[in-house]
Amino acid sequence: MDISTLNIWAILVASILAFFVGGLWYSPVLFGKIWMKELGIDESDTEKGNMTKIFGLAFVFILIMTFCMAMFLNDPSIDMAAGAFYGFLAGFGWVALAMAVNSLYEQKSWKYMLINGGYWTVVFTVIGLVLGAWK
Numbered sequence: 001m002d003i004s005t006l007n008i009w010a011i012l013v014a015s016i017l018a019f020f021v022g023g024l025w026y027s028p029v030l031f032g033k034i035w036m037k038e039l040g041i042d043e044s045d046t047e048k049g050n051m052t053k054i055f056g057l058a059f060v061f062i063l064i065m066t067f068c069m070a071m072f073l074n075d076p077s078i079d080m081a082a083g084a085f086y087g088f089l090a091g092f093g094w095v096a097l098a099m100a101v102n103s104l105y106e107q108k109s110w111k112y113m114l115i116n117g118g119y120w121t122v123v124f125t126v127i128g129l130v131l132g133a134w135k
Contacts, residue, residue, distance in 0.1 A: 007131070010130055017127075088124065
């Protein structure tokens with residue numbers, strides 16, 4: 001694959017969208033309260049972390065994942081629908097199920113697995129959609 005054919009702006013925008021999906025997904029509006037309950041933590045526990053480090057590294061990791069996905073989707077025949085479909089397959093078939101395997105061994109709840117796996121499935125679908133649409 002030729003790295004020079006990648007759309008850097010699409011990678012950046014897809015990464016930003018993925019980051020914001022996480023902000024909404026893990027907020028009290030959607031699944032944040034349930035997720036924290038399943039982890040056995042509360043808001044005061046989350047405030048103990050170095051948020052600059054957590055958010056900064058999370059964005060860098062998402063950016064790297066988006067770049068890797070862009071390499072897989074770096075084909076002119078891949079459009080928005082195909083990108084979203086391949087993103088879904090990567091998110092659900094690889095990431096969510098890999099996390100579910102770990103969660104089984106860690107004896108985490110099904111709610112925990114569905115929240116985290118659902119997040120990555122949605123994120124990779126969005127990433128694939130943006131990368132497929134924006135050539």
